[in-house]
Structure formats: C-alpha cells, structure tokens
Amino acid sequence: MLNYIIRRLVSLIPVLIGVSILAFSLMHLVPGDPARSILGEKATEAQLEALREELNLNDPYIVQYGRFMGQIAQGDLGNSITSKEAVIVEIGSRLPATLELTLFAMGIAVLVGVLAGVIAAVKQYSWFDNISMSGALFGVSMPIFWLGLMMIWLFAVELNWLPPSGRLSNDIELQTITNLYLLDSILTLNGEAFVNAFRHLLMPGIALATIPMAIIARMTRSSMLEVMKQDYIRTANAKGLASRLVVFQHALKNAALPVLTVIGLQFGFLLGGAVLTETIFSWPGVGRYVMDAILSRDYPVVQSTILIVAVIFVLVNLITDLLYTLFDPRIKLD
Amino acid sequence: MAEQLPILEVDNLHTHFFTKSGVVKAVDGVSFSVKPGETLGIVGESGSGKSITAMSVMKLVPSPPGRIVDGDVRFNGDSLLPKTEKEMRKIRGKDISMIFQDPMTSLNPVFSVEKQMLETILTHEDMNKHQARKRAVELLDLVGIPDAKKRLKNYPHEFSGGMRQRVMIAMALACNPKVLIADEPTTALDVTIQAQILALLKRLQKELGMAIIMITHDLGVVAEVCDRVMVMYGGKPVEFASVKELFDGPKHPYTWGLLSSIPQIHNRKERLEAIQGLPPDLRHLPEGCSFAPRCTHVKDSCLHIDPALLEDDTDHFVRCLLYEEEEKVIQP
Ligand SMILES: Nc1ncnc2c1ncn2[C@@H]1O[C@H](COP(=O)(O)OP(=O)(O)O)[C@@H](O)[C@H]1O
Numbered sequence: 268m269l270n271y272i273i274r275r276l277v278s279l280i281p282v283l284i285g286v287s288i289l290a291f292s293l294m295h296l297v298p299g300d301p302a303r304s305i306l307g308e309k310a311t312e313a314q315l316e317a318l319r320e321e322l323n324l325n326d327p328y329i330v331q332y333g334r335f336m337g338q339i340a341q342g343d344l345g346n347s348i349t350s351k352e353a354v355i356v357e358i359g360s361r362l363p364a365t366l367e368l369t370l371f372a373m374g375i376a377v378l379v380g381v382l383a384g385v386i387a388a389v390k391q392y393s394w395f396d397n398i399s400m401s402g403a404l405f406g407v408s409m410p411i412f413w414l415g416l417m418m419i420w421l422f423a424v425e426l427n428w429l430p431p432s433g434r435l436s437n438d439i440e441l442q443t444i445t446n447l448y449l450l451d452s453i454l455t456l457n458g459e460a461f462v463n464a465f466r467h468l469l470m471p472g473i474a475l476a477t478i479p480m481a482i483i484a485r486m487t488r489s490s491m492l493e494v495m496k497q498d499y500i501r502t503a504n505a506k507g508l509a510s511r512l513v514v515f516q517h518a519l520k521n522a523a524l525p526v527l528t529v530i531g532l533q534f535g536f537l538l539g540g541a542v543l544t545e546t547i548f549s550w551p552g553v554g555r556y557v558m559d560a561i562l563s564r565d566y567p568v569v570q571s572t573i574l575i576v577a578v579i580f581v582l583v584n585l586i587t588d589l590l591y592t593l594f595d596p597r598i599k600l601d
Numbered sequence: 602m603a604e605q606l607p608i609l610e611v612d613n614l615h616t617h618f619f620t621k622s623g624v625v626k627a628v629d630g631v632s633f634s635v636k637p638g639e640t641l642g643i644v645g646e647s648g649s650g651k652s653i654t655a656m657s658v659m660k661l662v663p664s665p666p667g668r669i670v671d672g673d674v675r676f677n678g679d680s681l682l683p684k685t686e687k688e689m690r691k692i693r694g695k696d697i698s699m700i701f702q703d704p705m706t707s708l709n710p711v712f713s714v715e716k717q718m719l720e721t722i723l724t725h726e727d728m729n730k731h732q733a734r735k736r737a738v739e740l741l742d743l744v745g746i747p748d749a750k751k752r753l754k755n756y757p758h759e760f761s762g763g764m765r766q767r768v769m770i771a772m773a774l775a776c777n778p779k780v781l782i783a784d785e786p787t788t789a790l791d792v793t794i795q796a797q798i799l800a801l802l803k804r805l806q807k808e809l810g811m812a813i814i815m816i817t818h819d820l821g822v823v824a825e826v827c828d829r830v831m832v833m834y835g836g837k838p839v840e841f842a843s844v845k846e847l848f849d850g851p852k853h854p855y856t857w858g859l860l861s862s863i864p865q866i867h868n869r870k871e872r873l874e875a876i877q878g879l880p881p882d883l884r885h886l887p888e889g890c891s892f893a894p895r896c897t898h899v900k901d902s903c904l905h906i907d908p909a910l911l912e913d914d915t916d917h918f919v920r921c922l923l924y925e926e927e928e929k930v931i932q933p
C-alpha cells in the first residue's frame with residue numbers, strides 16, 4: 268500500500284514536467300505582452316523594452332523555461348509580475364477559499380446525486396425517476412454562468428435570502444486555522460460564523476455542483492439498475508433482509524465503483540468551474556486570481572496555478588484508486 | 602412416510618408476466634405440496650417455469666411485469682398471498698429459504714462471508730453479534746468447510762465453486778428453515794462436486810428434517826435425491842409421480858424424452874437423443890397440448906384439445922390424451 272502510494276507519487280514527476288511544458292508554451296505562444304499590460308496603453312516603446320529586460324522576457328524561451336523549472340525544483344514558484352509578491356504566498360492565501368467551495372460543491376453533488384440516482388433506480392419509471400432524470404438532463408446542459416446570475420437575481424436581489432457575494436460578512440469575527448471557514452468555525456465552536464459562512468457558500472456551491480450532481484445522479488441510476496438485476500440481490504431478498512439494507516448496502520456498494528470514477532473525473536471539472544463561479548460570486552479564490560493573471564499575462568502566476576491544479580488532479584486520482592480497494596476487495600493495488 | 606400435514610402447499614398457481622409483446626404465462630396452473638423431511642423434484646427444460654414457481658412461493662417475482670394472477674401458496678396452512686412485503690421478509694430466509702444455481706454470482710462479491718452470514722442470522726434470530734458469529738462457524742462446520750473460523754473472514758472470490766455453494770447452503774440453513782428451495786444448485790458445478798453437494802443436502806435433510814424442493818433440468822439429480830417429482834412443460838405440470846413410479850413407468854412423451862436424454866455416468870458430455878424442437882413461446886401457446894408440436898406420439902386431437910392433469914394409477918398424474926379415455930379429472 269505505502270509502496271504503491273510512493274510509486275504513484277514518483278510517477279507524478281514526468282506528468283508535471285509535461286504539464287509545465289504545456290503551460291509554458293501556451294502562455295508564451297498566445298499573443299500579449301505583460302509589459303504592456305503593466306504599464307498601460309500610454310507607455311513608450313523604450314519603457315516597455317526596459318521592463319521586458321528587467322523581467323527577463325527577452326531571453327530565449329528555452330532559457331526562460333529552464334529558469335522557471337530551476338526555481339520550481341527549489342520549491343520556489345517565483346514572483347508575480349504585476350504585484351511582485353511571491354506567487355506561493357498569493358496562491359496560498361486564496362487556495363483554501365477555492366478548496367472550500369470545491370469540496371462543498373462536491374459534497375452537495377455526491378450527496379444529492381447519489382441519493383437521487385438510487386431512488387430513481389429503485390423506483391424506475393416512477394414520477395420521481397422521470398422528474399429527477401429530466402432535471403439531470405437539464406442540469407448537465409445548464410451554463411453555470413446563467414444559473415449563477417439567475418440565483419443571485421432571485422435569492423439575493425428579489426428575495427434577499429442569501430448574500431450575493433463574498434465568503435463571510437464583514438461584521439463576523441472568525442479565528443482562522445485552516446482558512447476553510449466552515450471547518451474553522453466548527454473548530455472554534457463559532458456558530459454565528461458557521462451559519463454566515465454556510466449562507467455564503469450555498470449559492471456558489473449549488474451553482475458549481477449542478478453539472479456534476481446531474482452526471483453523478485445519472486451514473487448512479489444506471490449503475491444501480493445494472494446491479495439490482497444481479498443474482499446476489501436476489502439472494503439478499505431471499506434472505507429476508509430489510510429493503511433498506513438490500514438497496515443501500517448490497518446494491519450501492521457494488522454500484523459505487525463507476526460512480527467513484529465519475530466523481531474523481533468531476534473533481535477536475537469542478538476546479539475549472541470554480542474559475543467561473545468565483546468570478547460570478549466574487550469569491551476570493553484562486554479562480555478569480557488566475558483569471559486576472561491570464562488577462563495581464565502574468566506568466567509565473569498562470570504557470571504555477573496550472574501546475575498546482577495538475578498536482579491536485581493527480582492526487583484526487585490517487586485517492587480515487589485507493590478508494591476502489593475499499594469498495595471492492597477483489598481489486599488489489601499491485 | 603407417516604401421515605403428516607404438508608408444510609408447503611401450492612394450489613393452482615398462475616404467475617404471468619405482462620410484457621409489451623404479450624402476456625407470458627410462465628406458471629400456468631401448478632399445484633403441489635411437500636411434507637417435512639420430504640424432497641420434491643421439479644424438473645423440466647430451461648424456460649418451463651421452474652424458477653418462477655419458486656420465486657412465486659417466496660413472493661419475489663419481479664413486479665412489474667410479473668404477477669401471481671391466481672391460485673394460492675400456503676405455508677403451514679397459512680396463505681402467503683395476502684401477506685405484506687414486511688411479513689414476507691420475516692418468512693424469507695427463516696421459514697423458507699433458497700439456494701441458487703450459480704454460487705459464483707449468488708454471493709455478494711464485496712462483502713465477507715462473515716458479514717453475509719451474520720446479517721441473515723441477526724435479521725431473524727434474537728442473538729447478539731458474538732452468538733451469531735458462533736452460530737456462523739457452526740454452520741460452516743456443518744456444511745463441511747474446513748477451518749471454518751478462519752474462512753469466515755474470507756470473501757466469496759477466495760472460495761472455489763463447490764465451497765461457495767456450501768457457504769450458500771450454510772447461509773440458507775442459518776435459521777433452521779422448514780422448507781429449502783434449491784434452484785438448480787449443482788448445475789454450475791462439475792460432476793464430482795455435484796455429487797458432493799447432493800450428498801451434503803441429503804445428509805443435512807436427515808439431520809435437520811426440512812422439506813426440500815429440488816429444481817433441476819436433470820432427471821439424474823432427481824433419481825439421486827427426490828421422493829416425488831413434478832415434470833413441468835410450458836408452465837404446466839405434465840406428469841407427477843413418485844420417483845420410483847416415474848422411472849419405472851414414465852407416461853408422458855415429454856418425460857420419455859427427458860429420460861432418454863439423461864447424461865450417462867460414463868459419457869456425461871454426450872446427450873443421447875435430446876428432444877427435438879424448441880420449448881413453446883409462452884405468449885402464444887398452441888390451442889391444443891403445448892407439447893404437441895414436438896411430440897413423437899401426436900394425434901389429430903392433440904392439436905385441438907388441451908388435456909387435463911389426470912390421475913392414472915394411484916398418485917401418478919399425467920397430462921396427455923394418450924391416457925384420456927379411461928381416466929377421471931383430479932388434481933394432485
Ligand atoms: N422478468 C420476466 N419478464 C418476462 N418473462 C419472464 C421474466 N422472467 C421469466 N420470464 C419467462 O418465464 C418463463 C419461465 O422462466 P423460468 O421459471 O426462469 O424457467 P426455468 O424453468 O428455466 O427456471 C420463461 O419463458 C421466461 O421467458
């Protein structure tokens with residue numbers, strides 16, 4: 268087990284080198300000039316040239332890439348071109364917000380998606396099945412952007428039930444530990460902050476969760492329908508087990524593997540979707556930060572973010588693979 | 602056998618499937634009863650309605666599309682049909698339990714044998730986990746699984762096919778059922794293992810005294826373990842007799858066909874003279890006898906008249922026009 272994990276982590280290295288080359292080329296091949304975006308339209312050519320020289324942007328690509336990788340090898344992600352701050356610090360202060368949003372959205376998507384999928388499968392062709400699966404079809408084709416704006420209009424503007432933006436109201440005190448506010452408010456037994464953070468999370472979380480929830484629900488339903496036909500389900504019924512046990516233990520545990528795969532894949536989607544969601548809901552996370560960085564051609568920030576996302580993605584995959592063995596004893600990690 | 606009341610009675614059972622392409626009369630007028638300690642065989646080709654008969658007794662017919670449309674099932678004199686799903690769950694696995702054809706797929710692959718045995722025991726018996734575990738070890742011992750205590754922790758895929766069927770049997774017997782329905786319990790196993798499992802079932806029946814309903818397509822199995830046998834064709838019983846009667850003087854042309862296709866011990870692989878033709882389409886049964894299209898003794902009248910199940914000699918019933926003239930209509 269430990270061997271396997273170490274081997275998987277080592278195999279991360281070539282993946283990251285590949286991703287870094289990709290991120291580097293993408294940023295440098297796309298037209299745009301960081302010097303221009305820092306100095307603005309009125310800057311003279313001489314000023315621009317001086318700044319480019321200062322930022323080492325005139326070196327050949329291969330030298331720039333080598334310098335970038337050299338820094339990373341030392342654990343240094345460099346400094347932002349625009350703010351001059353260390354990238355690691357800037358991302359570090361925003362990553363918890365993104366993680367909290369993503370995890371919250373994933374929690375909703377898994378909880379609601381799996382439950383809806385199971386019920387739809389057990390009551391195949393019932394009104395619940397029809398409505399939830401039409402809803403899921405609708406959900407996968409829902410643009411987050413449109414959904415987010417509609418939610419803000421309805422729940423924040425018209426009904427005034429939920430805050431339209433941010434993570435926490437200004438008048439709320441919260442002692443931060445992990446910077447995941449929900450978790451911190453539980454750790455510090457701060458009920459007021461918990462409710463406040465929860466209310467802020469609700470809309471962006473649901474907006475972000477919609478598509479994965481729909482996909483998880485559909486996958487759970489089809490996987491459950493397949494499993495419910497199996498002989499061991501007939502055995503479980505013939506033993507007189509309560510239907511609750513038959514469905515949620517015997518069937519669901521067998522149906523879990525394909526669902527788990529989908530959940531792992533959707534995690535990557537969520538990280539991407541977070542960029543949009545954070546923009547709509549003014550969520551102070553990495554998404555908005557990197558969006559700005561792309562627009563201002565802040566190369567170190569964009570490249571580092573892509574690398575970090577790649578690491579998270581690979582780690583999620585690793586966790587998914589480890590979870591497989593928990594659900595199916597026949598699967599052995601070699 | 603002493604005069605004992607039957608523990609399970611099935612009376613004129615009709616189970617139909619209402620599908621888009623028509624009504625499938627999977628079970629169409631089946632009656633039988635079994636007494637404690639007795640083994641009743643139900644034999645017939647694949648698709649003749651044996652499994653659906655068994656599932657009807659358990660009230661586990663997939664519904665929709667299936668439904669018991671007529672008849673009665675009584676356990677200990679008590680009709681099961683009006684019972685609710687919750688009441689049935691108390692009976693399943695406790696009073697009536699079942700084992701199935703494929704021990705490979707009938708056990709849940711993601712749970713240990715311990716979990717699967719314990720949940721059965723704890724569902725029906727007033728025991729704590731510790732007592733249930735002790736009981737499970739006893740049961741595995743009883744069905745001849747060596748090193749039972751250790752094996753309890755294993756998962757189904759860690760057992761061989763024969764051992765897995767023993768686990769199924771142990772699980773089915775966990776709560777001392779009065780009736781054990783065995784649906785082709787040896788079909789998926791190879792010959793030597795088949796014989797071991799049949800011997801095990803016979804031994805356990807002697808020790809525990811339950812009634813067994815042995816479903817099979819193999820008259821060889823019937824000869825080995827059954828007291829009486831019902832031959833089914835196209836959802837209906839076509840012959841019903843004691844095993845001795847059936848082998849000494851089979852009456853129905855379909856039974857003759859089955860008997861001549863029993864695989865011999867020496868050349869198990871070769872099926873001598875399998876019955877020509879295919880089983881009937883249960884949605885569009887012919888007007889007369891449903892076996893007529895395949896029957897070697899077919900008469901003109903067979904194509905128009907569906908014969909009744911008649912008592913021929915004492916306790917020997919047959920559904921065939923060859924015997925119609927002399928007999929009177931009785932249900933077994
Ligand atoms: N879910 C179902 N829907 C429609 N027909 C079914 C269904 N299950 C079984 N049947 C039909 O019932 C008939 C009897 O099946 P079964 O009792 O399984 O036969 P066997 O004697 O081989 O055990 C078959 O012809 C089959 O087509």
Ligand SMILES: [Mg+2]
Pocket residue numbers: 648651652653784
């Ligand atoms: Mg069958």
